[in-house]
Amino acid sequence: MLRLIGERLISTVILMAAVSVVAFILIQLPPGDFADSYANKKAQGGVVITLEEVDEMRNKLGLDRPLYIQYFDWIGGVLGGDFGFSWEFHRPVSDVIGERLGLTLALAFSTLIFTYLLALPIGIYSAVRQYSIGDHVMTLLGYIGLATPNFMLALILLYVGSELFGLSAGGLFSPEYAEAEWSLARFGDMLAHLWVPVVVLGTAGTAFQMRTMRATLLDEINKMYVIAARAGGISEFKLLMKYPVRMALNPIVSTLGWELTNIISGAPIVALVLSLPDTGPLFLQALLNQDMYLAGAMILIYCVLVVIGTLVSDLLLLWLDPRIRLEGAR
Amino acid sequence: MDNILEVSDLEIMLSADQGTVDVIQSVSFKLAPGKTLALVGESGCGKSVTAASILRLLPRELEITRGSILFRSPDSGEVTDIAKLAPRGSAIRDLRGNDIAMIFQEPMSSFSPLYTIGNQIGEVVQLHRKVSKKEARDITAGLLDKVGIPDAWAAVDRYPHEYSGGMRQRAMIAKALSCDPALLIADEPTTALDVTIQAQIVELMQELQQEFHMAIIFITHDLGVVAQVADEVCIMYAGRVVERGQVRDIFHEARHPYTRDLLHAMPRLGNLEEELVAIEGNVPGLFDMPTGCRFHPRCAAFMADTCNVRTPDLTQVSGSHIVECHLYD
Ligand SMILES: Nc1ncnc2c1ncn2[C@@H]1O[C@H](COP(=O)(O)OP(=O)(O)OP(=O)(O)O)[C@@H](O)[C@H]1O
Ligand SMILES: [Mg+2]
Numbered sequence: 001m002l003r004l005i006g007e008r009l010i011s012t013v014i015l016m017a018a019v020s021v022v023a024f025i026l027i028q029l030p031p032g033d034f035a036d037s038y039a040n041k042k043a044q045g046g047v048v049i050t051l052e053e054v055d056e057m058r059n060k061l062g063l064d065r066p067l068y069i070q071y072f073d074w075i076g077g078v079l080g081g082d083f084g085f086s087w088e089f090h091r092p093v094s095d096v097i098g099e100r101l102g103l104t105l106a107l108a109f110s111t112l113i114f115t116y117l118l119a120l121p122i123g124i125y126s127a128v129r130q131y132s133i134g135d136h137v138m139t140l141l142g143y144i145g146l147a148t149p150n151f152m153l154a155l156i157l158l159y160v161g162s163e164l165f166g167l168s169a170g171g172l173f174s175p176e177y178a179e180a181e182w183s184l185a186r187f188g189d190m191l192a193h194l195w196v197p198v199v200v201l202g203t204a205g206t207a208f209q210m211r212t213m214r215a216t217l218l219d220e221i222n223k224m225y226v227i228a229a230r231a232g233g234i235s236e237f238k239l240l241m242k243y244p245v246r247m248a249l250n251p252i253v254s255t256l257g258w259e260l261t262n263i264i265s266g267a268p269i270v271a272l273v274l275s276l277p278d279t280g281p282l283f284l285q286a287l288l289n290q291d292m293y294l295a296g297a298m299i300l301i302y303c304v305l306v307v308i309g310t311l312v313s314d315l316l317l318l319w320l321d322p323r324i325r326l327e328g329a330r
Numbered sequence: 331m332d333n334i335l336e337v338s339d340l341e342i343m344l345s346a347d348q349g350t351v352d353v354i355q356s357v358s359f360k361l362a363p364g365k366t367l368a369l370v371g372e373s374g375c376g377k378s379v380t381a382a383s384i385l386r387l388l389p390r391e392l393e394i395t396r397g398s399i400l401f402r403s404p405d406s407g408e409v410t411d412i413a414k415l416a417p418r419g420s421a422i423r424d425l426r427g428n429d430i431a432m433i434f435q436e437p438m439s440s441f442s443p444l445y446t447i448g449n450q451i452g453e454v455v456q457l458h459r460k461v462s463k464k465e466a467r468d469i470t471a472g473l474l475d476k477v478g479i480p481d482a483w484a485a486v487d488r489y490p491h492e493y494s495g496g497m498r499q500r501a502m503i504a505k506a507l508s509c510d511p512a513l514l515i516a517d518e519p520t521t522a523l524d525v526t527i528q529a530q531i532v533e534l535m536q537e538l539q540q541e542f543h544m545a546i547i548f549i550t551h552d553l554g555v556v557a558q559v560a561d562e563v564c565i566m567y568a569g570r571v572v573e574r575g576q577v578r579d580i581f582h583e584a585r586h587p588y589t590r591d592l593l594h595a596m597p598r599l600g601n602l603e604e605e606l607v608a609i610e611g612n613v614p615g616l617f618d619m620p621t622g623c624r625f626h627p628r629c630a631a632f633m634a635d636t637c638n639v640r641t642p643d644l645t646q647v648s649g650s651h652i653v654e655c656h657l658y659d
Contacts, residue, residue, distance in 0.1 A: 228502075229442065231426055233454065234457060
């Protein structure tokens, strides 16, 4: 058991190292660099910048060094907690991200909780009452949820939110709280806004997990071990929870990391549409401006979240299923 | 009522997309305390459905539409019509695992892989007896020891996949015995096992029957086993009981052509060189049941204009020996 966990941890570390290389290559992929895009911008503003000036800038930022040196320079800093400097914002990357990362995390985890809190009970209900009206309604809603693109759902909810509930369009705060200090009232205001992106980001996942739960449970519910347990005299509800539902949690848990990936990769676009003050819009902007260290740090953070999600799902699976646990012990 | 179980005129219908058909029709039998009844017949003749209906374990699409299943509690003498109970209610749950226990054909899949054997047997003990978790565990270990599982006190904490098939069936028997049932239903308990292990399990069940004084309904294809364990036999064909009687009635005085065919198809020790006769034709499907006697298309003694027209009446051959065939009308 411990050895198995150790193995997972080691492979996670290796994976993170690989991810950092890929992240670095990714931000280098688009043609040109920050100096070019800076010059372009200035040129559009009518200011003429000579080639020498661009080269000088490149030299100052260290962009003329070989790639691998730039990488080790960067990753060395990251390991020491220094994510580099954002040229666009003229501030350290950690400062720029820091103030927004909390919101991103809050959004991602609220969405995860929303997804499972809704999907599991509905999936169980649909399986137990297969072909009931409730099941048909949920199935229909599920397909609609799966088929609706996030940006569309965002626009619909924005409209509904402002027309019916008088919410200020988009954002995570009402204007009076936008720049205020954190307080209970501000937190409450955030929750009142947070549900919109949570619903947008969570709907497809909820629909998918609900279908997974329903299908797996329908499969399990007629298995021999369930009938054998019923023959012992256990009550129907306890039977359901202890035997088939517990079994049906396996595929749900093993897609946890993947679900988190979906949420995180979907978040920037949704954040942009809803103009949320989290890392999403920042990320897109950093990519467009080739603000290398900012974009790199963001990709790295997103990847770390996904890797951690996968690790958590692996560990949960180990805890849930004795077959896997004992396999590893041998 | 002296019998522990009396099933009368049982009918079970299946609702499917193609319509509604009977799976079990006019099934009746009786079982005295401490005795063994064998249910015999080809695959698909309704043995498992009959057995499952006694504990109301039928899937939703199968429903008891007629008849009664009277069970007499040996402790209180109270008689319950199980066919009238709500399949998910508390009355049937009090019987399950407590007065009537069941073991299944596939020991490999009769336990959940997620919990230890001790947990799953202890669950039944705790459901029906007022004992603590620890006491339940001790009782479970004692049961495992009794059914011949080596090192029972360690085996309690093992998971099903750490048990062999034979050991799992022993554990299943231990689970069934955990609350000292008056009736044990064993649905092909040995079919999935090796021949040598089959014999051990049958022997174990016979020993335990003596000790616990329970009645057993033993479902099997294997007439050899029937001869060994049964007091009475029901021969089933296509959802009906075509002949029933004491073991010697069936083995020495068989009347129904189907019973005779089954006996001919049975391999006998001593004359292995004798050719085995398979019964010709197939069991009819639920949705294309022959009219009249359901066996007539395969019957050697088929009589035109009779067998394919009317359902035969029950004929009493002797005290307990009953046959359903036009030859004896
Ligand atoms: N859940 C179900 N849905 C539809 N048909 C069923 C269902 N359960 C049983 N049947 C049908 O009922 C008939 C009797 O089945 P049953 O399982 O009782 O046969 P059996 O005598 O136990 O056979 P075997 O020896 O193969 O176990 C079969 O025709 C079977 O196809
Ligand atoms: Mg069967």
